[in-house]
Amino acid sequence: MKKGxxxxxxxxxxxxxxxxxxxxxxxxxxxxxCSSSTPKVQPLKESGSxxxxxxxxxxxxxxxxxxxxxxxxxxxxxxxxxxLNAADNVTIVALGDTYADRLESLAENLKKExxxxxxxxKKFVGLDAYQKVIDSDVDVIITATPPNFRAEIFKYxxxxxxxxFLEKPICVDPVSYRTIVATAKxxxxxxxxxxxxxxxxxxRDYVASYEQIMNGAIGExxxxxxxxxxxxxxxKDRNPQWSDLEWMIRDWVNWGWLSGDHIVExxxxxxDVFTWFSGLKPKSALGFGSRQxxxxxxxxxxxxxxxxxxxxxxxxxxxRQINGTEGGVWEFIQGTKxxxxxxxxxxxxxxxxxxxxxxxxxxxxxxxxxxxYTLEHVNWINHIRAGKPIxxxxxxxxxxxxxxxxxxxxxxxxxxxxxxxxxxxLDLMPKDIDMTKSMAAAKExxxxxxxxxxxEFIHIAGTPQGNQTR
Numbered sequence: 175m176k177k178g179x180x181x182x183x184x185x186x187x188x189x190x191x192x193x194x195x196x197x198x199x200x201x202x203x204x205x206x207x208c209s210s211s212t213p214k215v216q217p218l219k220e221s222g223s224x225x226x227x228x229x230x231x232x233x234x235x236x237x238x239x240x241x242x243x244x245x246x247x248x249x250x251x252x253x254x255x256x257x258l259n260a261a262d263n264v265t266i267v268a269l270g271d272t273y274a275d276r277l278e279s280l281a282e283n284l285k286k287e288x289x290x291x292x293x294x295x296k297k298f299v300g301l302d303a304y305q306k307v308i309d310s311d312v313d314v315i316i317t318a319t320p321p322n323f324r325a326e327i328f329k330y331x332x333x334x335x336x337x338x339f340l341e342k343p344i345c346v347d348p349v350s351y352r353t354i355v356a357t358a359k360x361x362x363x364x365x366x367x368x369x370x371x372x373x374x375x376x377x378r379d380y381v382a383s384y385e386q387i388m389n390g391a392i393g394e395x396x397x398x399x400x401x402x403x404x405x406x407x408x409x410k411d412r413n414p415q416w417s418d419l420e421w422m423i424r425d426w427v428n429w430g431w432l433s434g435d436h437i438v439e440x441x442x443x444x445x446d447v448f449t450w451f452s453g454l455k456p457k458s459a460l461g462f463g464s465r466q467x468x469x470x471x472x473x474x475x476x477x478x479x480x481x482x483x484x485x486x487x488x489x490x491x492x493x494r495q496i497n498g499t500e501g502g503v504w505e506f507i508q509g510t511k512x513x514x515x516x517x518x519x520x521x522x523x524x525x526x527x528x529x530x531x532x533x534x535x536x537x538x539x540x541x542x543x544x545x546x547y548t549l550e551h552v553n554w555i556n557h558i559r560a561g562k563p564i565x566x567x568x569x570x571x572x573x574x575x576x577x578x579x580x581x582x583x584x585x586x587x588x589x590x591x592x593x594x595x596x597x598x599x600l601d602l603m604p605k606d607i608d609m610t611k612s613m614a615a616a617k618e619x620x621x622x623x624x625x626x627x628x629x630e631f632i633h634i635a636g637t638p639q640g641n642q643t644r
Contacts, residue, residue, distance in 0.1 A: 215390035215391060215511060216390045217388060217390045218387065218388050218390055218395075227375065227376060228553065229376060229378055229381065229549050229552070229553065230552060230556075231541055231542045232260065232262075232543065232552060233260055233262075233552045233556045233559065235261075235262055235559075236263070236555075236559030237263075237559060238264070238265070239263070239264045239265075239313045239314055240264075240265055240266075240311060240313050240314070241254075241257055241264065241265070241312060241314045241315065242266070242268035242269070242308065242310060242312035242314070242316070243269050243270065243280065243315075243316050244270045244271075244303065244304045244308075244316065244317040244318070244319055244327055245317055245318040245319035245320075246270070246271040246276045246279070246280040247271070249318040249341055250271075250280070250317075250319075251280045251283065252547065253316050253339065253551075254266055254280060254316065255283075255288075256545075256547045256548045256550070257316060257339070258288055258290075259551075260548050260551035260554075260555055261555045264555065266284060266290055266292070267292070267293075267311065267312060268292070268296040268297075268298070268306075268307045268310040268311075268312055269281060269292055269296065269298070269307070270303030270307035271299060271303060272299070272301060272303065272319075272423055273299065273420075273424070274299045277297055277298075277299060278297075281297065296310055298310075301607070304317070304319070304323070304326075304327045304330065305330060308327075308331050308334050308336055309334065313336070313558075314338070315327075315331050316339040317338070317339070317340055320423060320426035320432040321342075321343045321344070321345075321438070321439060322347075322350070322431060322432050322602060324341070324343075324350075325344065325353040325354050325357070326353065328353075328354060328357050328368075329353055329356075332361045333360075335364060335366070336366070337367045337368070337554075337558050338361070338368045338369075339368075339370075339371070339550075339554055340368065340369075340370045340371065340567060340570075341370075341371040342370055342372050342442055342446075342570060342574075343438050343439055343570075344370060344571060344574060345434075345574045345578075346431075346434030346574075346578070346602055347598075347600045347601055347602045347603075348575075348578070348595055348596060348597070348600050348601075349601040349603075350603075351571055351574065351578065351596065352596070354574075355571055357567070358565055358568040358571070359568075361567065362563065362565045365561075365563045366563060367554060367558045367563055367564050367565075368564065368565045368566055368567050369550055369554040369557075369564060369566050370566045370567060371550065372443060372446045372566070372570055372573070373546035373549075374446065374447055374450075375446075375450065375550070376546045376549040376550040376552075377546040378537055378544070379516075379519040379532040380519070382519070383451075383514055383516070383521075383532065384450065386521060386530055387451055387509075387514060387521075390511075391509075391511075391512065391530060392508070392509030392512040392513055392514055392521060393510035393511030393512065394510045395451070395452050395487065395508070396487055396508050396509060397488055397489055397507075397508050398448055398452075398489045398490075398505065398506050398507040398508055399489060399491075399492070399506045400441075400445055400447065400489060400490075400491050400504075400505045400506075401492055401493070401502050401505070402440055402443065402444050402493040402494075402503050403492065403493060403499065403500065403501055404494070404495060404501045404502075404503065405495065405496065405498075405499075405501070406475065406495050406496065406497050407427050407428075407436070407440075407495060409425055409428050409469050409471070410424045411470070425470050425471065428468060428470045428471025428472075429473065430471070430472055430473040430602065431602040431603070434578065435473040435474055435477075435581050436473065436474070436475070436477075436493060436495050437463075437474075437479075437493055437581050437584075438574065438577040438578060440493065440495075441477070441491065441493035441577060442574055442577045444491070444503070444504075445491060445573045445577055446570065446573035447505045447516070448489055448505060449569075449572050449573045449576060450573075454483040454487075455484050455572055455575075455576075456481040456483055456484070456575075456576045456579060457482045457483060457484045457486075458579075458589055458590065458592065459480070459482075459579035459580045459582075459583045459589070459590055460589040461477055461478055461480065461491075461584040462478055462479075462587070463477035463478065463581075463584035464476055466496055468495070474581075475494065475495045475496050476493070476494040476495070477492065477493050477494075477580060477584050478490075478492045478584075479491040479579075479580035479583060479584065481579075481580070484592075491580060504517045511523065512529065518531065518532075519532035575592070575595065575596060578595060579592065
């Protein structure tokens with residue numbers, strides 16, 4: 175380091191952090207490897223031209239925020255406590271869910287853990303509960319319903335001027351994709367803060383890796399692979415007293431029309447990393463998949479997809495939910511000067527030498543909060559209180575559409591394109607669900623499910639297969 179150049183200036187101008195490490199603008203601690211020299215590289219993007227979240231332990235104090243939770247199952251309940259742990263002077267005042275038992279379970283836990291009493295007239299049950307939560311006296315909404323409902327909830331919340339936290343995925347088909355994109359533009363115009371549940375955007379190791387790649391650490395991106403291979407998720411055996419609709423909603427993660435299939439519901443995280451780091455949309459997708467051991471539902475349990483991105487490079491996407499198989503959840507990106515893997519968050523040169531690695535010990539020393547599920551709420555609240563709008567829905571929608579493309583290619587056996595899918599009329603929401611009806615009315619109307627029909631999933635392949643057990 176030359177005499178007279180302070181540490182901040184040196185680290186800002188350096189393409190790769192030296193052995194002393196760097197504290198990025200997002201509050202991220204990074205540490206280079208013990209390489210004796212740092213190669214000179216050309217940044218992919220100039221510093222300050224891309225977004226880095228400020229991942230501090232806790233949101234700055236500020237105006238009180240009253241939240242409404244829409245969807246009180248496992249993720250909704252988790253998000254509720256993440257929100258409360260992210261800042262002082264925040265509370266939850268309204269709950270909404272399709273079913274009372276899940277709502278009351280969260281209400282009891284809020285009372286037990288946080289001494290928060292939810293008033294009886296702020297507990298809303300039914301398919302229209304989301305409207306009642308949004309129309310109540312709340313400043314922000316957190317939605318973690320089954321994914322197919324999220325686009326319409328987002329649309330209504332933005333119409334009412336509410337800041338939104340949207341759990342991923344935020345769309346499951348082209349119709350809901352277009353709803354998300356249009357609503358995101360409205361949210362931006364209204365100066366609202368919208369953060370999504372792609373928590374890797376709020377993990378310090380991912381943010382630090384992203385910053386290194388933007389600084390040119392691996393050169394131009396030429397391709398990659400993304401994985402989410404693991405065991406089967408949870409499922410619900412059918413209760414004889416449940417209608418078809420109730421069983422599907424309670425067992426939503428196994429039904430394509432509700433979850434989007436697991437390539438959309440789960441693997442979207444990994445696809446999101448590549449679209450985020452590269453800034454590219456997929457041009458086309460060619461994939462396959464199958465159903466081998468899934469116990470309930472009507473979706474696949476494995477996918478393999480080749481994506482051609484808009485600049486011609488390819489990535490391979492693979493995901494699986496089958497017990498007893500080789501597992502792995504990570505991303506790998508190849509560049510002209512090196513490669514990066516999320517497995518340890520390591521950058522290597524073309525000879526395989528490690529030239530940078532995220533320093534987890536430094537993170538533990540500098541920060542107390544390392545949970546990305548909480549940090550995404552820290553960042554969201556900080557934006558709200560600072561009056562600095564943020565809009566992540568449109569970015570997340572790109573990764574969601576990539577996953578939808580992969581699903582539709584695998585279902586149909588055809589190559590699908592971005593242009594074709596974003597314009598497709600494919601809508602997975604059954605036409606006989608009226609979102610304005612209460613659950614009691616819905617049950618009465620659907621009865622044993624004879625009038626309830628699943629949507630036809632495949633529109634583009636010419637041979638609809640929506641009601642088959644795949």
